[in-house]
Amino acid sequence: MEISKYTDMIIIYVSQYGLKIIAAILIFLIGRWAVKKLTSLSKKLMQKAQIDQTLIEFSESLIYFVLLLVVVLASLNTLGVNTTSFIAVFGAAGLAIGLALQGSLANIGAAVLIIIFRPFKVGDYVEAGGATGVVEDVNLFSTIIAPLDNRTIIVPNSSIIAGNIINYSNKKQRRVDHVFGIGYDDDLKLAKDTLMQVMIDDTRVLSEPAPFVAVSELGDSSVNFVFRAWVNTEDYWDVYFEMLEKVKLTFDEKGISIPYPQMDVHTNKIEG
Incomplete structure (x- = not known):
């Protein structure tokens, strides 16, 4: 029952x-x-x-x-x-x-600000929120950034809005900056002409704005030159690294030295 x-x-x-x-x-x-x-x-x-x-x-x-x-x-x-x-x-x-969850709501508000003011877009190479890399995604709570070594960094949107944002892809052209030093006994004019010729010989270096080389400092152990070359943004990193190699090899060919920090130690013998 x-x-x-x-x-x-x-x-x-x-x-x-x-x-x-x-x-x-x-x-x-x-x-x-x-x-x-x-x-x-x-x-x-x-x-x-x-x-x-x-x-x-x-x-x-x-x-x-x-x-x-x-x-x-x-x-x-x-x-x-x-x-x-x-x-x-x-x-x-x-x-x-x-x-x-005020932090999470702050991230949503920050996402809205990113969309409205558009400091960057997906695909841009940026430095923001302590991370540097290509922007892969912007969602309600975070921005996903992929560095050049193929990691994935998830940055809260509020951290991005709260700090400086550097967008390396926003402009069509970027300037490659280097500083090269030569010894005081080296031919200054030859070194300057050599640096300029290295830039002129590279077809990726733009003629406008013009390449620039000048003595920037008479240092403790070297005469330093500023080396500036304008390139298209997509060529920046290739030119940046290749210029270092080209300048070193060309300096070696022409007998121009690149000083490195050194210390001379003098000892005095004290006779007892």
Whole structure:
């Protein structure tokens, strides 16, 4: 008799709530699938409209979050949950969570500022938030930067906005700067002409602005030259490193020395 009672209760609950639970699960699963499709479609449309990649990545995250929230509310409504009161509870909980997660909200606000003022975009080479590398993604909470050694650095957006941002890709041209020293006994004019010729011989060095070489310092052990060559931004690092090698090899060919710090130690013999 007791078993029959519980069996009847189970049948009543299953018949009353079983279909609702199944419907809620189906709504959530189908809705999540639809959200992914709609998010992907919106991304393709924005790419077709040639919208900035940074804005596309940010909008994609925002659209997905908002649509998924709608799906969750629809699933709860199917279960018979009063979503109006749920939204009120959610708002109160959101306020409490917001106070506890002020840093995360600051990151969201910083993401909005990055999108509005656009100090950089996806694909730019930047120095920001203590990281240096190529910007791979900007989402609601962080910016993903990949250094040249192929690591992944996740930087909170608030850290980026709070500090200096150096964008190395923003300009079409960059200047390669080096300082080269020669010995005081070396031919100053020959060294200066040699440095200038090294730049002129490289087709990647732009003629306008013109290359520049000048004596910058009469140092303790060397005469120092500033060496400045303008190049297209995409050629910067190749030219930067290759110039060091070319100057050293050319100086060696022409017998021009590059001094290095040294110390002369004199000892005095004291006779007792």
